[in-house]
Amino acid sequence: MSKSKGKLALIEAKGEGFRAGFAVLAGRPNAGKSTLTNALVGQKVAITSAKPQTTRHTIRGIVHRDTFQLVLVDTPGLHRPRTLLGKRLNDLVADTLSEVDVIGFCLPANEKIGPGDRFIATQLGQVGGNKPVIAIVTKTDTVDRQAVTDQLIAVEKLGREVIGERGFAAVVPVSAVEDFQVNTLATVFAEYLPLSPALYPDGELTDEPEAVMVAELIREAALEGVRDELPHSLAVVVEEIIPREGRSEDNPMLDVRVNLYVERPSQKAIIIGKGGARLREVGTNARKGIEALLGTKIYLDLHVKVAKDWQRDPKQLVKLGF
Numbered sequence: 065m066s067k068s069k070g071k072l073a074l075i076e077a078k079g080e081g082f083r084a085g086f087a088v089l090a091g092r093p094n095a096g097k098s099t100l101t102n103a104l105v106g107q108k109v110a111i112t113s114a115k116p117q118t119t120r121h122t123i124r125g126i127v128h129r130d131t132f133q134l135v136l137v138d139t140p141g142l143h144r145p146r147t148l149l150g151k152r153l154n155d156l157v158a159d160t161l162s163e164v165d166v167i168g169f170c171l172p173a174n175e176k177i178g179p180g181d182r183f184i185a186t187q188l189g190q191v192g193g194n195k196p197v198i199a200i201v202t203k204t205d206t207v208d209r210q211a212v213t214d215q216l217i218a219v220e221k222l223g224r225e226v227i228g229e230r231g232f233a234a235v236v237p238v239s240a241v242e243d244f245q246v247n248t249l250a251t252v253f254a255e256y257l258p259l260s261p262a263l264y265p266d267g268e269l270t271d272e273p274e275a276v277m278v279a280e281l282i283r284e285a286a287l288e289g290v291r292d293e294l295p296h297s298l299a300v301v302v303e304e305i306i307p308r309e310g311r312s313e314d315n316p317m318l319d320v321r322v323n324l325y326v327e328r329p330s331q332k333a334i335i336i337g338k339g340g341a342r343l344r345e346v347g348t349n350a351r352k353g354i355e356a357l358l359g360t361k362i363y364l365d366l367h368v369k370v371a372k373d374w375q376r377d378p379k380q381l382v383k384l385g386f
């Protein structure tokens with residue numbers, strides 16, 4: 065208890081003029097969102113299993129600075145707009161965007177603006193609720209100066225066309241790989257955050273060990289889309305996290321072995337999906353977050369097991385770490 069009090073004091077100690085709030089990085093697949101998130105946050109993405117004011121967002125990372133705290137969140141519907149149609153999409157996007165303070169919209173410098181970019185930009189303009197949208201031209205290291213300039217101009221134009229008169233709040237070129245303008249981008253984001261004390265303490269965000277956060281990320285991914293069918297029937301246990309032998313120091317890898325426990329064979333089938341497709345997707349989705357959390361590549365080994373009535377069996381509960 066005393067520990068959390070200490071954290072509270074730390075938060076309150078932040079001076080006047082401090083800004084804190086939420087941002088989301090939008091953009092089509094491969095636009096560089098994850099890489100940029102990692103670059104903004106630093107090596108290790110700090111995540112918390114305790115949800116902030118909203119439970120709709122997953123925290124991707126937190127940028128701590130002396131004068132601001134930027135919490136980067138994920139809005140699932142934004143990145144896969146094609147899977148949802150019409151009004152439902154608009155509602156979802158409006159809903160999720162209503163809770164962030166500023167939106168970052170990633171467009172790669174090395175690809176022409178396409179229908180996917182235009183689609184997302186239109187969504188941001190129409191249902192973004194007048195939230196400031198910062199266009200980010202990513203991967204500037206992949207092209208020459210002239211190409212970056214041309215892309216900046218094209219992006220400006222796109223902003224005026226689809227966001228309306230106000231256009232993009234800013235257009236910022238960055239390279240996450242070469243650490244070009246990443247810090248500048250953070251300060252641009254900060255301008256659009258409300259005056260507020262820090263929302264999370266510096267550094268470690270929970271008292272929980274990394275394994276618990278890893279389990280949380282997998283649980284989150286495994287429940288995606290099947291929450292109703294598997295309300296409280298899923299337990300995730302991280303069996304081990306061990307460094308892969310024979311990897312060079314600058315290219316390490318961790319083996320993460322995890323068991324997912326469900327209560328019934330039918331639930332196992334739901335988690336695994338047809339031909340294992342769903343479990344693979346769970347692995348892919350969780351892996352990104354875990355790699356960001358641990359700051360290194362991982363190999364994620366997921367096993368689904370049936371532990372009959374584990375919720376009612378004290379022995380099982382102990383085994384599952386409850």
Ligand SMILES: Nc1nc2c(ncn2[C@@H]2O[C@H](COP(=O)(O)OP(=O)(O)OP(=O)(O)O)[C@@H](O)[C@H]2O)c(=O)[nH]1
Pocket residue numbers: 091092093094095096097098099100143202203204205206238239240241242
């Ligand atoms: N050269 C270069 N490559 C980059 C940069 N940022 C991202 N990439 C590469 O672009 C690819 C996509 O980057 P991600 O960060 O995974 O993109 P994303 O938008 O998160 O992709 P999704 O998760 O599919 O939505 C990866 O191969 C990255 O290594 C950059 O600044 N420079």
